[in-house]
Amino acid sequence: MTLSKTGQNLVQITDTHIYGDPAARLAGTDTRKTFIEVLDLICSSHSSYHLVLTGDISMDGSEASYRWIFEQLKSLNQTYSILPGNHDSIEPWGSIFSEVSSDFPTFASVEPWKFVYLNTQVQNEEYGQVCSESLKFLRSHTTAEDASFLVIFMHHPPFSVGSKWIDKIGLKSGRDEFLRIIQHPKIKLVVSGHVHQESQIEIGTVKLVTSPSTCVQFKPYSDVFALGNSNPGYRLITLWGNGEFSTEVVRLT
Numbered sequence: 001m002t003l004s005k006t007g008q009n010l011v012q013i014t015d016t017h018i019y020g021d022p023a024a025r026l027a028g029t030d031t032r033k034t035f036i037e038v039l040d041l042i043c044s045s046h047s048s049y050h051l052v053l054t055g056d057i058s059m060d061g062s063e064a065s066y067r068w069i070f071e072q073l074k075s076l077n078q079t080y081s082i083l084p085g086n087h088d089s090i091e092p093w094g095s096i097f098s099e100v101s102s103d104f105p106t107f108a109s110v111e112p113w114k115f116v117y118l119n120t121q122v123q124n125e126e127y128g129q130v131c132s133e134s135l136k137f138l139r140s141h142t143t144a145e146d147a148s149f150l151v152i153f154m155h156h157p158p159f160s161v162g163s164k165w166i167d168k169i170g171l172k173s174g175r176d177e178f179l180r181i182i183q184h185p186k187i188k189l190v191v192s193g194h195v196h197q198e199s200q201i202e203i204g205t206v207k208l209v210t211s212p213s214t215c216v217q218f219k220p221y222s223d224v225f226a227l228g229n230s231n232p233g234y235r236l237i238t239l240w241g242n243g244e245f246s247t248e249v250v251r252l253t
Ligand SMILES: [Fe+2]
Pocket: 055, 056, 085, 086, 087, 155, 193, 194, 195
């Protein structure tokens, strides 16, 4: 696929935290309901896009949660990609999300852009890592002799958001090397979830962003766990053929 002059829309949703049991709630929130509300908002705002789910898709890693999510995604009739967060269990993915890769790291080309999907999960831990295989993969795509611009998707953000308890469960290893590798003109944008809030920084010419959850939000700059009062939402990213892009967060009203 080649990008048109009018731009290609990517939509990121993250931290959907769906339970296998429809009656379960996360801090009192029906995560299935807010997920559908966010999807409805996306459907009413955009006719064509590629959807990326950046982890903590399930709250309990259950097959039932993934089957329910699959049905919602199928009904959108759009292409999508998924990658795992600390709450996810990749094992059932192959038989449920059979059209998308559940082998990581992986990538997709939408010329002249490349989307790189990393798995930052550490089994049974809330914190994450950028493993040596991911670093090697990223290095090879950065130095490859093609004209691609890269967007990297990963659950745990490679930067601190200024909230002690959240930053403690960030990337425990591989972060410094990751930040060295992305200092390259090809890398344009790094998109993460995990922190249930919108944030952004720029390192050199690379923009790094996090996005709101489709369910509960965390209070920014809090030293201890606390919920925020902003609404669930998604991130829209529009990519152009010359390597430029724009991005914004859109929330339920
Ligand atoms: Fe997470």
